[in-house]
Amino acid sequence: MEYIDDGEINLLINGHLHFLKNVSVDNVIFGYHEKELKVLLQRPQGIVKWQLPGGYIKRTETLNEAALRVATERTGLDKLFLQQFRSFGTPHRTFDADFTPELMTKLSGLQISADHWMFDYFVSVCFYTLTEFSLVIPNGSFYMEECQWWPIGELPQMTFDHREMVEEALKALRLHIYHYPVGYELLPEKFTRPEIHALYETILGKSLDSRNFGKKLITTGIIKELGEQKSIGAHRSPKLYKFDKEAYDNALKEMMVLV
Amino acid sequence: MEYIDDGEINLLINGHLHFLKNVSVDNVIFGYHEKELKVLLQRPQGIVKWQLPGGYIKRTETLNEAALRVATERTGLDKLFLQQFRSFGTPHRTFDADFTPELMTKLSGLQISADHWMFDYFVSVCFYTLTEFSLVIPNGSFYMEECQWWPIGELPQMTFDHREMVEEALKALRLHIYHYPVGYELLPEKFTRPEIHALYETILGKSLDSRNFGKKLITTGIIKELGEQKSIGAHRSPKLYKFDKEAYDNALKEMMVLV
DNA sequence: TTATCATTGTGTAAATATTACAGAATGATA
DNA sequence: TATCATTCTGTAATATTTACACAATGATAA
Numbered sequence: 001m002e003y004i005d006d007g008e009i010n011l012l013i014n015g016h017l018h019f020l021k022n023v024s025v026d027n028v029i030f031g032y033h034e035k036e037l038k039v040l041l042q043r044p045q046g047i048v049k050w051q052l053p054g055g056y057i058k059r060t061e062t063l064n065e066a067a068l069r070v071a072t073e074r075t076g077l078d079k080l081f082l083q084q085f086r087s088f089g090t091p092h093r094t095f096d097a098d099f100t101p102e103l104m105t106k107l108s109g110l111q112i113s114a115d116h117w118m119f120d121y122f123v124s125v126c127f128y129t130l131t132e133f134s135l136v137i138p139n140g141s142f143y144m145e146e147c148q149w150w151p152i153g154e155l156p157q158m159t160f161d162h163r164e165m166v167e168e169a170l171k172a173l174r175l176h177i178y179h180y181p182v183g184y185e186l187l188p189e190k191f192t193r194p195e196i197h198a199l200y201e202t203i204l205g206k207s208l209d210s211r212n213f214g215k216k217l218i219t220t221g222i223i224k225e226l227g228e229q230k231s232i233g234a235h236r237s238p239k240l241y242k243f244d245k246e247a248y249d250n251a252l253k254e255m256m257v258l259v
Numbered sequence: 260m261e262y263i264d265d266g267e268i269n270l271l272i273n274g275h276l277h278f279l280k281n282v283s284v285d286n287v288i289f290g291y292h293e294k295e296l297k298v299l300l301q302r303p304q305g306i307v308k309w310q311l312p313g314g315y316i317k318r319t320e321t322l323n324e325a326a327l328r329v330a331t332e333r334t335g336l337d338k339l340f341l342q343q344f345r346s347f348g349t350p351h352r353t354f355d356a357d358f359t360p361e362l363m364t365k366l367s368g369l370q371i372s373a374d375h376w377m378f379d380y381f382v383s384v385c386f387y388t389l390t391e392f393s394l395v396i397p398n399g400s401f402y403m404e405e406c407q408w409w410p411i412g413e414l415p416q417m418t419f420d421h422r423e424m425v426e427e428a429l430k431a432l433r434l435h436i437y438h439y440p441v442g443y444e445l446l447p448e449k450f451t452r453p454e455i456h457a458l459y460e461t462i463l464g465k466s467l468d469s470r471n472f473g474k475k476l477i478t479t480g481i482i483k484e485l486g487e488q489k490s491i492g493a494h495r496s497p498k499l500y501k502f503d504k505e506a507y508d509n510a511l512k513e514m515m516v517l518v
Numbered sequence: 519t520t521a522t523c524a525t526t527g528t529g530t531a532a533a534t535a536t537t538a539c540a541g542a543a544t545g546a547t548a
Numbered sequence: 549t550a551t552c553a554t555t556c557t558g559t560a561a562t563a564t565t566t567a568c569a570c571a572a573t574g575a576t577a578a
Binding site: 453473474496 | 554555556557558
C-alpha cells in the first residue's frame with residue numbers, strides 16, 4: 001500500500017474498464033550520449049529484474065498515442081518519433097517467476113490473483129525511439145522503484161521477453177539507418193561532421209572512414225553545409241551542417257542506401 | 260441462421276472465452292501466377308465489400324500460430340512462410356457502415372448488439388505471405404460467401420482499413436525483396452532463370468535487364484546452377500537453378516542488396 | 519612566445535559494381 | 549526445312565565504393 005499511489009490502485013481495480021485487454025505497448029527508448037548508446041529501463045518495486053517502459057492502451061487512443069503517452073511519462077519529452085518494429089505474442093510471454101500475483105498483492109495491499117486481468121496473455125506492440133540522452137530526466141512512477149539508462153552492451157537481468165525486444169529494436173534501428181536519415185531525430189538542428197559521424201559509428205557499432213562518410217552524406221544531399229561555424233571550447237571551430245528535408249523525403253521514397 | 264454453421268454460432272456466443280479480446284490477426288496472402296500478383300480476399304454474406312482473411316487469437320497459441328491457422332483455413336496450405344509487417348490500432352478501425360451488428364443479427368439469428376465483443380476496438384497484427392497461385396484452392400467458410408484472388412491493381416471495395424493493409428504489405432514485400440531471397444518461399448525447389456526473373460519483375464512492378472539480373476543472382480551465390488535441364492513443352496529446355504541456403508543466410512546477415 | 523597536441527578537414531587512385539546494349543543457339547512447330 | 553518463340557550469353561562505359569595520409573587550426577602547456 002505504501003508504495004503505490006491512487007492512480008496505480010485504480011489501474012489495478014478498474015484498469016480493464018479503461019484499457020484494452022490482451023494488448024499492450026512497450027518502448028525501447030535509445031539514448032545517445034558521448035559515443036554511447038543506452039536504453040531506458042525501469043525496475044519495479046520488490047524485484048531485481050528490469051523492464052521496458054510499457055503500458056496499456058486506452059479505448060480512446062491509437063497505438064501510437066498509447067506508446068507516446070508511456071514514453072512521455074518516463075522521459076518528459078513529448079516530441080519523440082516512435083517507430084513500430086514488431087509485435088510479440090506467445091501465451092506465456094509475461095509469466096515471470098519474479099513478477100507474481102503474490103508480489104502485486106503485497107505491494108498494492110489488494111488481493112491480486114493469477115487470474116487478475118494484468119496477468120493475462122498480453123500481445124505487446126513494440127516501438128523504438130531515439131533521443132538525446134541529456135534531454136531526458138528519467139521518471140519512475142507508480143510501483144517503479146528505479147528508472148535509469150543502461151548501456152546496450154551491459155543490460156541487466158530483464159523480465160519477460162524484454163531483452164529480446166531490445167535486441168530486435170537494435171536490429172531494426174541498424175537496418176533503418178541504411179535507409180532513413182535516423183540522425184534527424186537525434187541530433188540538434190545544427191550539428192558538426194564529427195558529431196554525425198560519431199552517432200553513426202555508435203549506432204552501427206563499427207568504425208566508418210570519415211572522408212568517405214562525409215562525402216556520401218553530402219553527395220546524396222542528405223546533409224547541407226550551413227556556412228556557419230561552431231565555437232567549441234577546445235581546438236578548432238568546426239563547420240555546421242543541417243539535414244535537408246527534401247533530400248530526406250526523396251531518400252525515403254527511393255529506398256536509397258545512405259551509409 | 261441458414262447461412263451460418265455451428266462453429267460460427269459458437270464463435271459469436273463463446274468466442275470471448277477462447278480468444279484474446281481486442282487483438283486479432285490479418286493476412287495479406289499474395290499469390291503469384293503468370294506474371295501477375297494477386298491477393299486473396301473474402302466477402303462476407305450480405306455486403307459488397309471484401310476483406311482480408313483474418314481471425315482471432317486462441318489463448319493457447321502464438322501470434323504466428325494464429326496467423327498460420329487462419330491462412331491455412333483459406334488456402335489449404337500449411338507450410339506458408341508468414342512475415343509480420345505491422346500492427347494496426349486506431350479506436351474505430353473496424354467500424355464500417357456496411358458491417359454492422361444488425362447484419363450479424365440477421366445472418367446469425369442471434370441478438371448481436373453494438374457492444375458485442377466482436378465489435379469492440381481490435382488491434383490487428385498483420386502478416387503477409389507469398390504463395391504459388393495454383394497451389395491454392397480458396398476456401399470460403401462460416402459466413403463468407405466468396406473467397407477469391409484479386410489482382411493487386413484492381414482491388415474491390417474493402418472493409419475497415421484492409422486496403423491500407425494490402426498497400427503496406429506490398430511496400431514491405433518490395434522492401435524485403437532487396438534484402439531477402441523472397442523467391443525462396445515462392446518458387447519450386449528447382450526453377451529456371453526466366454521463372455525467377457519474371458517473379459522479381461512482377462513483385463517489383465518494373466522490368467529488369469535479364470542479363471544483369473541473372474549475373475547478380477549468380478555472382479552473389481544466391482542461386483546455383485544444378486546442371487539439369489527441364490523439359491518443357493515448347494521450344495528449348497532451360498537450365499534449372501536452386502537457391503543456395505548458405506548464401507541466403509549470409510545475405511540475411513550482411514543486409515546485402517540482392518537485386 | 520613558442521612548441522605541442524588533439525581535433526578538423528580534405529583528394530586521389532584503384533577496385534568494384536552497375537548499367538546499357540544485341541544477337542546467336544535451340545528445338546518445337548508448321 | 550523454314551519459321552518462330554524462347555533461352556542464353558559478353559563487353560564496354562559509367563558510376564560507386566573503398567582505401568589511404570597529411571596539412572591546417574587553435575587551445576593549452578612549457
